[in-house]
Amino acid sequence: MPDLKIQRKPLDLRPDLTMWKIEGPLDAESIGYIHREFDSVLESKQNFLVAEMSGVTQVSSAAIGQLMGCRQLLVERGGDLVITGVSLDIKSKLSAMGATKIFKFYNELRTAVNAYHWEVERKSEMVWMSFPPELQFVPPVRQMVSRIARQKGYTNRDSFRIETIVDEVCNNAVEHGSERLKKNIDLNIKIDREKIELEVINASDPDKIDALRALSTSMPKTPDAKLGQKRGRGLALIKMLSNKLDINFSGDGTSVHVTKLREE
C-alpha cells in the first residue's frame, strides 16, 4: 500500500478542469495507484490535469516516468498535465531527472489555469494602456509591449519587430496628435498564440488631418520608393513589418490598427 495520496477535485476557478492534490512520496510503489487514478481521469473525458505537488515529499524516476506517460496521453488528446506548487528541493530533483524539460511548471493554480486558456483554448489576452502625448513615454511603452510578447512565447526577433511597430505608431501619435488638447494616447493590445493586434488612438489636430489622410493614402510600398521624401517612411516601415494596417481619421481622433502575425 503506497503512502502517496492523490485527491482528485475540480479547480475552484474552473470547475470543469481537474486537479490532483498529491501528498506524500512519489516513489516506485505508487506507480499502480497513479495508473488507476489516471484511468478515472480518462474515463471522465478530461484532457487537462493540474498536479498540485506542494505536499510531495520525495520523487523517484519510476513515478515521474509514469506521470510522463499520463501527460503524453493527454497531449495526444489536445490537453496537458501541468505541475504547480513544487518545493525548490523537489524541483531540483525533477530537474536532475530531466522532467523540467517535459512538464510545464507553474507557481500557482491561477497561472496554470491562465496557461490552459492560452495553450489549449487559445484565448487572446488584452492589455489597455494610456499615456501622455510626450515622446519620452514612447521607449518605455514600446519596451513593455516587446516584453509582453517575449513573455507570451514570441521569439526575440518577432518581439523586436513588434517593438519597432509600436515605436513608429506611438511616435506618430505624439507628433501628429493635437497639441492643444494634450489628451492621453490609448494603446490597446490583443495578443494570442498566433498574432498580436495593436490599436493606437490619439486626439487629432484638425489642421493636420487632411495632410495625414493624403500621406496615408499615398503611402510608399518600401521606404526607398521615393528617395528624398522623408515623410511617410514610418508608415511604410509599419506596413512592411506588419500583416495588416488600417488608419481611421475622424473629427476628433485618429485610430491606427495594426495586426502582426507570429512568424516563428
Added chain:
Amino acid sequence: MFSMDTQTPYVFKVKFPSDLDYVSPVRKFVAETLAVNKFSPKFAYRSEVIVDEICHNAIIHGSRTVDATVEIECKVFSDRFEFQVNDQGGKRDDIERLKHAMKKSDARLADASQEKESRGLGLEIVRLLSEEIKMEVGEDNMTTVRVVRKREDA
C-alpha cells in the same frame, strides 16, 4: 519639452490580465517611465520593487476570477510619484488577511525587534520604501492600494 510640475502630473495607466506573467513587464515599464522623467535610477528601481509587490498581491489575493484584470494608475509629479493598484476584489478572507498584513507591517516597523516571517514581508518592504500607503475596500470587495513616494533628491 517637460511640462511636469508639482501640481499637474503626467498620468498613465495600464490594465492587464490578472496573471503573474504580466508583472515583470509592467513593473519595468513603471521604472523606465520614471527614469525618462528624470527620477534617479535608485528611485526608479525602488518604485519597481513596490509595484512588483502590490501587483503580485493584487493577482494572488485580489483579482482571482476567470478574465479578471488588475489596473495600475500612475501620476508623475516633479517632486513625487503616486500610484494606485486596483484589483477586482478577493474573498473576504483574502481582504481580512491583507488588512491584517497592513496593520502588522505598521507594528513591525514600529518595533524592529519583532520576529520576521517571510510571509507578509512584501507590504513591510512597501511601507519601508514609501512615504504613504493606504488601502481601500469598495463595493464588491474591489480593493485599491495607493502609494506615494517623494523624490529623494528634491
